[in-house]
Amino acid sequence: ETGVTQTPRHLVMGMTNKKSLKCEQHLGHNAMYWYKQSAKKPLELMFVYNFKEQTENNSVPSRFSPECPNSSHLFLHLHTLQPEDSALYLCASSQDRTGGTEAFFGQGTRLTVV
């Protein structure tokens, strides 16, 4: 285990549903990230949080709403999604320092929008 835990592992939701993805890290890191990984695309950065403050929104549609109540927890609230939003959503954390450091990934949530 890398210390980054995501729940649920699998999620099937309708386009009118509201659901949330949860990520928790026990590594003492100060930065957390949401990535989207679909079948034919690379790892796409969605959001960056540093000390629970959002520092990057990579042009993500408003139907994805992140929340970071503290440095250890990160949520992704989902509402009125589209079938093309079906993908693997990966959470990651890192200890932010100048120059970059290793990102530790959770196991991901496999999301299917029907």
Next chain:
Amino acid sequence: GENVEQHPSTLSVQEGDSAVIKCTYSDSASNYFPWYKQELGKRPQLIIDIRSNVGEKKDQRIAVTLNKTAKHFSLHITETQPEDSAVYFCAAPREVTGGGNKLTFGTGTQLKVEL
């Protein structure tokens, strides 16, 4: 922003042969270059990284080389084994105003090691 290109997208080698995956990046300020391995159904995990103050780093059968002038870095796997079969991603970070590193990933290389 950072743009990372990775080649090839797929690579098939015979067991025991070497495999090389190449990446180029655009942001000359980047100084940390990790490589991640993602096995089927699993999370990406760091296998090796290099900082810009060195040109090469080795860890058993894997090595990474960096050419800052040309802005490219490569992953080398020698004596490949079936368990090396996976998707490999290169990445380069860009510091985000306010903190955090925006890790920009390459498009991935599907490596298949055949018996």
